[in-house]
Amino acid sequence: MPLVVKAAVAFGPNEPLQIREVTLADPGPGEVLVKLRATGLCHSDLSALEGKIAQTFPVILGHEGIGDVVAVGDGVTDFAPGDRVMPYLVPDCGECAFCKSGRTNLCVQMMVRRQSAKTPFSLDGQPIASYCGLGTFAEMTVVPVDSLVKVNPGARTDHACCIACGVTTGLGAALITAKVTPGSSVAVFGTGGVGLSVIQGAKIAGATRIIAIDTNPAKAAIALKLGATDFINPKDVENIVVEVQKLTGMGVDFAFDCVGHPGLARQALESTNPAWGLSVCVGVIPAGQELSAAPFNLMTGRKWTGSLMGGAKRVDVARYVDMYVDGTYGLDDLVSHHLTLDEVNKGFEMMRSGEAVRSVVVYVAD
Known part of the structure; x- marks a missing residue:
């Protein structure tokens, strides 16, 4: 009935x-x-x-x-x-x-x-x-x-x-899609529920440097508590990609755009190591928008992929x-x-x- x-x-x-x-x-x-x-x-x-x-x-x-x-x-x-x-x-x-x-x-x-x-x-x-x-x-x-x-x-x-x-989207992006490796470095763009779950997934996988990136300074405390080793507010720096490179030398091994913004997705890609970096689009980019990248950023060995539900x-x-x-x-x-x-x-x-x-x-x- x-x-x-x-x-x-x-x-x-x-x-x-x-x-x-x-x-x-x-x-x-x-x-x-x-x-x-x-x-x-x-x-x-x-x-x-x-x-x-x-x-x-x-x-x-x-x-x-x-x-x-x-x-x-x-x-x-x-x-x-x-x-x-x-x-x-x-x-x-x-x-x-x-x-x-x-x-x-x-x-x-x-x-x-x-x-x-x-x-x-x-x-x-x-x-x-x-x-x-x-x-x-x-x-x-x-x-x-x-x-x-x-x-x-x-x-x-x-x-x-x-x-x-x-949570599954974030954990899965780190553990299933990217397969984050022990001792690796990670950058997470956007620390909402999904981004914070990526951070936890990267920590579970054994990443030793996890950089949280968000324009909301109130997110710093929770990101660091859940496993991030560093927090960067893009509003406080001139170039977020350069700041990530300063912390890692040649860029992170893995990057995740958890916001769903074409510009951030490109920054995430550019923040990875040019020879083997992997950048993952996790956030849902609104219909009608497109991604773009300088071809050389991919030709050197970087990889760019997406992750649906992790x-x-x-x-x-x-x-x-x-x-x-x-x-x-x-x-x-x-x-x-x-x-x-x-x-x-x-x-x-x-x-x-x-x-x-x-x-x-x-x-x-x-």
């Missing part, structure tokens, strides 16, 4: 989200009904809200969720009521060429579901899109089974929810939750604000201003 649940609905780009009671359909074949305990506010949600990435409206945003299985649809055998689960942005259909390759997380179903009109949510009989098939800005949601992962129930949910996207699969998400539970890395300093669903617009305001490192909507307290 369909349920009535509370949700934050975006009716148009750049409009405040409205708290409404919406109808949630029963899980169909291959689907799971999840009661959410918490969800993080991610910059990708803001990008969709601001029209920087294509999005159908009205929509229930949100994709950094964690919760418990309530019911399963026909054919679902891997999940049962009571399981602690995390919806994941990138499906794992197991059938497409990407999934079968064993080398990538770029399942074709990710974009299919981004563009699909199918949704479990409706309001007054009219469909409401579910962001990437997840829609975690609702008390409950229905998720395809291949976008769901069973996770360690010992994880603190108001922190672990961030592993569903931002290259992580569902199994990696579960592994990162386990690593959080066993203390390999921490989230106490990453989650700066706890909100109710009614305060979701405040969360986006703090994201825009830089006041929040990561805000989390708590549905059910641990």
Whole structure:
């Protein structure tokens, strides 16, 4: 029987989200009904809200969720009521060429579901899109089974929810995409939730010099606490690339643009060692913008690549939750604000201003 649940609905780009009671359909074949305990506010949600990435409206945003299985649809055998689960942005259909390759997380179903009109949510009989098939800005949601992962129930949910996207993106960029090496040097451009997770990933990998770069001086303390060895505010220096070279001699071994800005992506590339440096684009660059580089910066041996969700699969998400539970890395300093669903617009305001490192909507307290 369909349920009535509370949700934050975006009716148009750049409009405040409205708290409404919406109808949630029963899980169909291959689907799971999840009661959410918490969800993080991610910059990708803001990008969709601001029209920087294509999005159908009205929509229930949100994709950094964690919760418990309530019911399963026909054919679902891997999940049962009571399981602690995390919806994941990138499906794992197991059938497409990407999934079968064993080398990538770029399942074709990710974009299919981004563009699909199918949704479990409706309001007054009219469909409401579910962001990437997840829609975690609702008390409950229905998720395809291949976008769901069973996770360690010992994880603190108001922190672990961030592993569903931002933390996994950052850890994966360092550990899976770049494969940061012991004793290496790293520069991280942008120290939001993703950048701070890159820093933690680089520390786990054994990097000995980790340079955090951000225009917000308030980010210095947390970046250094989580593993950065140096902090540079670009506003305080004449040339950020030169400053990185001063600290490292010939440039860093690995650089990460965690903002999603073409100019920063180029600076990240130029800050790497000219013979073997690897620069990774992690932040989402708005549609319509392009990257450019002086050809010689690549011809000498540098490499330039991107990292979608850190290259992580569902199994990696579960592994990162386990690593959080066993203390390999921490989230106490990453989650700066706890909100109710009614305060979701405040969360986006703090994201825009830089006041929040990561805000989390708590549905059910641990």
